[in-house]
Amino acid sequence: MIHTPLLQIHNLTTIYPSSRGPVRAVNSVSLTLEEGRVLGLVGESGCGKSTVLLSILGLIRPPGRVAEGEILFRGVDLRQMSQGEIRAIRGKEISMIFQDPLSTLNPVFKVGEQIREALRLHGMMNSGRLPWPFDRQTGRRERERVLQVMAEVGIPSPDDRYAAYPHQFSGGMQQRALIAIALSCNPALLLADEPTTALDVTIQAQILDLMRRINREHGTAIILVTHDLGVAAEFCDSIAVMYAGRIVEKGSVDQVVENPQHPYTRGLLASRPRITIPKEPIAPIPGSVPDLADLPAGCPFSPRCPLAQGVCREGPVPLFEVTPGHTSRCLAHNDFRRDYDWAWTDRIEPGHITDIRTLIE
Amino acid sequence: MSEPQPNGVPLIEVRGIQKHFPIPRSPLAKLLSRRGDSIVHAVNGVDLSIWPGETVGLVGESGSGKTTLGRVMANLYPPTAGEVFFHGEPVVNDMATVKMDRSGQPVAPKQVPYYRLTQVIFQNPYSSLNPRKTVREILSTPLTHRGIRSSREREEMVRMLLESVGLNERHAGSYPHQFSGGQRQRISIARALAMHPRFIVADEPVSSLDVSVQAQVINLLERLQKEFSLTYLIIAHDLSVIYYISSRVAVMYLGKIVETGPTLDLFTSPLHPYTKALLAAIPRVRKERRTERILLRGDIPSPLNPPGGCPFHTRCQVKVGRICEQQMPPNFQVGKQQVACWLYGDPH
Ligand SMILES: Nc1ncnc2c1ncn2[C@@H]1O[C@H](COP(=O)(O)OP(=O)(O)OP(=O)(O)O)[C@@H](O)[C@H]1O
Ligand SMILES: Nc1ncnc2c1ncn2[C@@H]1O[C@H](COP(=O)(O)OP(=O)(O)O)[C@@H](O)[C@H]1O
Ligand code: SF4
Ligand code: SF4
Ligand SMILES: [Mg+2]
Ligand SMILES: [Mg+2]
Numbered sequence: 001m002i003h004t005p006l007l008q009i010h011n012l013t014t015i016y017p018s019s020r021g022p023v024r025a026v027n028s029v030s031l032t033l034e035e036g037r038v039l040g041l042v043g044e045s046g047c048g049k050s051t052v053l054l055s056i057l058g059l060i061r062p063p064g065r066v067a068e069g070e071i072l073f074r075g076v077d078l079r080q081m082s083q084g085e086i087r088a089i090r091g092k093e094i095s096m097i098f099q100d101p102l103s104t105l106n107p108v109f110k111v112g113e114q115i116r117e118a119l120r121l122h123g124m125m126n127s128g129r130l131p132w133p134f135d136r137q138t139g140r141r142e143r144e145r146v147l148q149v150m151a152e153v154g155i156p157s158p159d160d161r162y163a164a165y166p167h168q169f170s171g172g173m174q175q176r177a178l179i180a181i182a183l184s185c186n187p188a189l190l191l192a193d194e195p196t197t198a199l200d201v202t203i204q205a206q207i208l209d210l211m212r213r214i215n216r217e218h219g220t221a222i223i224l225v226t227h228d229l230g231v232a233a234e235f236c237d238s239i240a241v242m243y244a245g246r247i248v249e250k251g252s253v254d255q256v257v258e259n260p261q262h263p264y265t266r267g268l269l270a271s272r273p274r275i276t277i278p279k280e281p282i283a284p285i286p287g288s289v290p291d292l293a294d295l296p297a298g299c300p301f302s303p304r305c306p307l308a309q310g311v312c313r314e315g316p317v318p319l320f321e322v323t324p325g326h327t328s329r330c331l332a333h334n335d336f337r338r339d340y341d342w343a344w345t346d347r348i349e350p351g352h353i354t355d356i357r358t359l360i361e
Numbered sequence: 362m363s364e365p366q367p368n369g370v371p372l373i374e375v376r377g378i379q380k381h382f383p384i385p386r387s388p389l390a391k392l393l394s395r396r397g398d399s400i401v402h403a404v405n406g407v408d409l410s411i412w413p414g415e416t417v418g419l420v421g422e423s424g425s426g427k428t429t430l431g432r433v434m435a436n437l438y439p440p441t442a443g444e445v446f447f448h449g450e451p452v453v454n455d456m457a458t459v460k461m462d463r464s465g466q467p468v469a470p471k472q473v474p475y476y477r478l479t480q481v482i483f484q485n486p487y488s489s490l491n492p493r494k495t496v497r498e499i500l501s502t503p504l505t506h507r508g509i510r511s512s513r514e515r516e517e518m519v520r521m522l523l524e525s526v527g528l529n530e531r532h533a534g535s536y537p538h539q540f541s542g543g544q545r546q547r548i549s550i551a552r553a554l555a556m557h558p559r560f561i562v563a564d565e566p567v568s569s570l571d572v573s574v575q576a577q578v579i580n581l582l583e584r585l586q587k588e589f590s591l592t593y594l595i596i597a598h599d600l601s602v603i604y605y606i607s608s609r610v611a612v613m614y615l616g617k618i619v620e621t622g623p624t625l626d627l628f629t630s631p632l633h634p635y636t637k638a639l640l641a642a643i644p645r646v647r648k649e650r651r652t653e654r655i656l657l658r659g660d661i662p663s664p665l666n667p668p669g670g671c672p673f674h675t676r677c678q679v680k681v682g683r684i685c686e687q688q689m690p691p692n693f694q695v696g697k698q699q700v701a702c703w704l705y706g707d708p709h
Contacts, residue, residue, distance in 0.1 A: 044571040156659055170660045171423070200422040200598060202657045205642035227572060230601075230644035271576035273605035275628060275643070282605065284576035288541050304573075 004075040006221050007033040007056070007189060012069035014048075014055045020293040025051040027245035028069075035188070036219040040232030040253075042268075043242035044289050049225040050099065052242075053191045057096060058086045073189075091121065095182035096191040097175075100198070104178055105166040111177050112162030116146045118184040153180045154210055172203035176210070183214060190214070193225045208235050229268055233257045241265050244290055244300035251326035261328035263305050299331070307332050370449045370460075371410035372592050373434060373479075373560055378443035380404040380429050384665070402664050403429040405616030405672075407443070408692075411560070413465055416586065416593040418607030418624070420600060420639065422661050426616045427596045428484065431562040434594060435479045447478065463559065463590040477507070480553035482546075482563040484596075489549060490537040496523070496548055497533040503555040522551040525588065526581060543574035550581065554589065564596045579606060600643050604628055612636050615672035616664055617689075622698030632700040635673050671703065679704065 014026040025048045033039050041049050055066050058078060071078040073094070078086055098104045106114060119142070143162070150158035153176045166174055175195055182190060192211065196204035212235065214220050226232050232239050232253070239256040241249040241264065249262040260266045267285035274280060287304040290296065296303055298313040305312065312331055320333040382401040404426045411417050419427050432438045434445065436455060447457035450470075457475045462468050483489035490499060500519045509515050520530050526547040537545055546566060553561055566582065567575040579602065586593060597603050603610060604624060611621045612633065620633040631637045638657040659676050662668055668675050670686040677685065681703045692699045693706040 044573060172660055201600065201642040202422060202638060203660070204644075206657070208644075228644065229572075234644040268572055271573050273576070273579065273599075273601040275601055275604045277625070277629070279605060282576045282579065284580060285573035286577075288543055288574055289571060 004072075005032050006035045006037075006074060007031070007223075008070070008072040008075075009052075009056070010070040010072070012052070012055055012071065013067045014051050014060060014064065015067045016051075016064040018293050020291075023292045024245050024295075025064075025292060026055060029242075029245075029247050031240060031247070031250075033189070033221055033223065036215070036221050037238070038215055038222045038224060038236045040236035040239040041223060041225045041242060042227065042229055042232045042239055044227055044268075046289055046292065047242045048245040048292075049227075049242055050193050053096060053193055053223065053225060056191065057090055057094060058083075092185050093187055094189045094191065095185060095187040097178050097182050097193060097195045099193045105174060107166055109165075110163050111166060111169060112143075112146050112150070112158075112164075115149060115177065115180050115184065116142055118181040119145060119149070121184075149180050149184065150177075153177075153183070154206065155180070170203075171199050172206065175199065175203075175207055179207070179210060179214075183218075183220075186218060187220060190220050190222045191225075192222060194227070195224070196231065197226070197228075204231070211235070229257065229272065241268070244292060244295060246300065246329065248301070248329045249327065251322075255323065255326040259326075261322050261326070261333065262330050263307055263332070264301050265328075267304075299329075369412065369465075371446070372413045372415075372448065373594075374408075374410040374446040374449070375430075375434055375440075376408050376444050376446070378404055378407045378409075378430065378433055378445075379441045380426075380433055380438055381441045399665050402616050402667050404433065404440075405664075405667065406689075407613075407616075407618050409434075409611060409618060409621070411592060411594060413461070413559075413592055414586075414590065415609055416595060416607050418603035418610045419594060419596045419613060420598060420603050420610065421613030423598070424661060424664060425613045426664070427613055428564055430613070431481070431564050431594055431596050435481045435560075435562045436475045437481065447475065477556055478558055479560040479562065480556050480558040482549050482553050482561060482566050484564040485569060490545060490552075492537055495534050495536055496528075499537075499548065499552055500533075500555050503552060507556060518555070522555055525554065525585065526551045527577070541574075542570050543577060546570060546578050547581065550578075550585070554585065557589070558591070560592045560594070562594045562596070565598070566595065567602060568597065568599065575602070582606070600640065612639065615661060615667055617672050617701065619673065619702070620698060620700045622696075626697050630696075630698075632695055632698055632705060633673075633702050634677050634679050634704075638676075671701075673702075 009029060009031040012026055012029045013024060016023045016025055029052060031039065041052060043049055051060070054060050056071055056078065060066055066079060073089065078089065081089070105111065147158045147162065150161065155161055155173055155176050169177060195211070196207050199207065208231065211222060215222055224232065224235060236253055238252050239250070240247045241256065241262065243264050249256055249260070249265045256265060260269055270283040271285055273282050285304050290300060290303065296313065298315060299305070299308070299317045302308040302312040317329050317331055319327045319329050321327050322333060380403050382403055384399045384401060407430055419431065421427055429438065433440045436445065436452065445452045448460040450458040452475050455475050456472045457478055459471045459473050459478070460467060497519055500522055501515050504515045504518055509518065519533055523529055523532055528544065528547055528551070537548065540548065563582065567578050570578060582593070583606065585591060595603070595606055607624050609621065610624050610627045611618050612635065613619070614635050620627065620631070620636045627636065628640065631640050642657065657676055662675055670684070670688055671677070671690055674680060674685040684703055690701045690703045690706065692701050695705050
């Protein structure tokens with residue numbers, strides 16, 4: 001039997017028209033995700049991470065459009081499906097947690113009712129009876145089920161909170177409610193768009209812990225979008241780093257974090273303050289993220305790259321396989337003299353945060 | 362950053378600061394509950410000293426009162442209770458008594474408006490700059506306040522300010538929306554510098570910026586501190602930023618400072634159970650470090666109705682006993698750290 005990964009994306013290109021010309025928010029992106037695995041999509045704001053997730057679900061709003069590529073879910077191309085078919089998959093097999101919890105929860109409905117609605121929609125409440133409030137028995141059973149789900153995602157005293165409205169929840173609890181809704185269909189794939197960015201570190205740790213438990217206990221595969229390499233490293237099996245709509249480096253967490261290859265990945269790691277003894281200086285990446293409607297020719301990172309040479313500004317840069325499974329889109333791996341100058345990032349030891357607890361002991 | 366010893370007279374000191382915000386209730390609600398307005402206890406009894414040349418990092422969860430405390434220290438909010446001291450003298454009617462020059466040499470005491478000594482860099486570089494003014498106008502206003510009347514001189518100073526934050530003269534005629542987030546934060550910093558202050562409160566100066574640009578701004582703040590002999594209170598929720606930038610750290614929880622200490626001591630041997638939980642929550646990049654960790658349960662309680670006794674007792678996993686719920690722990694000195702927790706003191 002031929003092995004079919006859960007999700008395979010080939011050359012996905014998504015374009016938003018703009019007054020300054022078309023924005024290739026996602027530019028020929030390819031990704032593979034196996035059942036039950038966790039992939040981190042990392043990069044700074046505006047590099048196309050959310051657009052990748054929205055493209056998978058067919059949620060790009062016109063005039064934006066998926067211009068090219070295949071999105072194979074269990075071997076079947078989602079792009080070839082009818083709206084009805086894709087809606088069925090969206091509800092049952094693939095779920096998404098959006099970047100801003102308050103904008104996704106409906107402000108005028110009680111949180112408990114919204115979770116109940118999601119469970120009903122996904123047939124998790126099948127009882128064959130008249131829906132609540134016509135049948136008290138079912139009503140009670142459904143409520144029990146909702147409370148159980150709320151408890152599972154760690155909403156404290158669910159009984160009291162069932163009837164609360166979204167604005168009465170803290171950011172962390174809103175995010176939990178969304179996770180409860182996203183999980184109500186027991187999906188094979190969960191797309192999580194910066195689920196912790198708006199939250200405090202302690203709440204972030206709780207939410208990541210919850211998602212990890214779901215991954216382990218239900219075998220749910222996850223794509224986690226984040227701009228924090230620390231979060232990605234802690235949570236994911238593999239990482240794809242995006243810059244200006246392209247994936248510039250991809251590999252297992254160990255490959256990408258312990259042995260970063262692309263100058264952008266190295267720059268991201270070098271610009272992140274680290275908790276080390278003694279303190280190490282940080283090295284900013286000069287400049288800022290380019291305008292996607294007005295990209296430089298050749299490598300989009302070239303205006304900021306300390307290694308850039310003339311060839312970098314000429315044509316598209318191919319992907320190089322550095323070691324099996326570890327790829328990087330940079331000419332330095334092939335075209336440059338071997339002794340090119342990595343000095344600016346050389347002081348970066350593999351591993352970037354010293355564990356505080358080992359310091360304590 | 363530099364590691365000056367906290368000794369001598371603090372540049373800024375606050376004692377017993379409380380800041381309460383009344384939340385107006387409808388007359389009907391008042392009648393029904395027979396109570397008045399509810400009150401947010403945003404800052405609820407804080408003592409903090411900052412010595413010249415220090416960078417104090419203020420950390421804590423969202424809603425713990427960091428911004429409010431920073432604004433009280435910069436005299437943007439009058440405190441509900443407590444006092445602000447500059448060079449050891451109380452700030453009265455917005456006037457401070459300056460007793461030392463920037464290098465710490467005593468000078469004849471002089472009354473100076475407090476706003477000339479302290480400046481704030483706000484949490485959000487998008488809303489804190491007037492969109493209808495050019496950069497030149499934004500920077501000239503504080504210069505005029507300082508009494509620089511000649512426009513030639515102001516123009517020259519605008520140029521120098523822009524250069525010191527890594528921009529240049531070409532940018533002077535542009536409006537804030539024409540800049541990126543990182544550049545706008547540079548403009549906010551230049552505006553704060555224009556007043557030539559001694560003390561700067563920077564409220565989340567990098568949290569709205571991209572990671573790669575954060576490092577540029579952090580390095581800029583560090584360089585300017587040396588160049589202009591500045592003292593900083595830096596508010597941030599990112600603990601790696603705090604670790605990197607601060608010489609001393611204060612940890613805030615529900616309107617109270619629960620622990621302070623030199624950065625290295627506090628990060629290597631956190632004392633307060635909340636500080637420990639906060640540090641344990643930092644995501645770790647390195648493989649062998651990515652282990653299971655103790656998680657803090659639940660959310661921060663509402664400052665509308667803070668729990669009695671130790672503010673952390675509703676989430677604390679190592680409570681010493683009933684006293685935690687009944688009595689607010691005072692500050693205990695442990696080594697170079699100060700910690701408000703009954704684990705470190707004899708309750709009687
Ligand atoms: N002007 C105000 N009126 C009423 N309540 C306020 C006001 N300013 C702040 N608060 C409340 O005081 C508490 C502390 O707020 P503050 O902004 O100081 O927190 P913070 O620690 O800076 O949080 P963050 O990390 O989210 O910026 C919060 O509960 C907040 O809602
Ligand atoms: N609905 C939209 N219409 C037009 N442009 C968009 C839209 N959504 C995103 N973009 C643009 O596409 C690019 C990538 O955006 P996004 O996928 O949101 O990035 P990220 O999630 O990595 O921050 C950005 O340049 C952004 O401005
Ligand atoms: S291709 Fe050239 S410009 Fe692009 S990242 Fe590599 S060295 Fe830098
Ligand atoms: S005083 Fe008691 S409740 Fe508060 S932190 Fe210490 S041990 Fe925990
Ligand atoms: Mg996004
Ligand atoms: Mg704040």
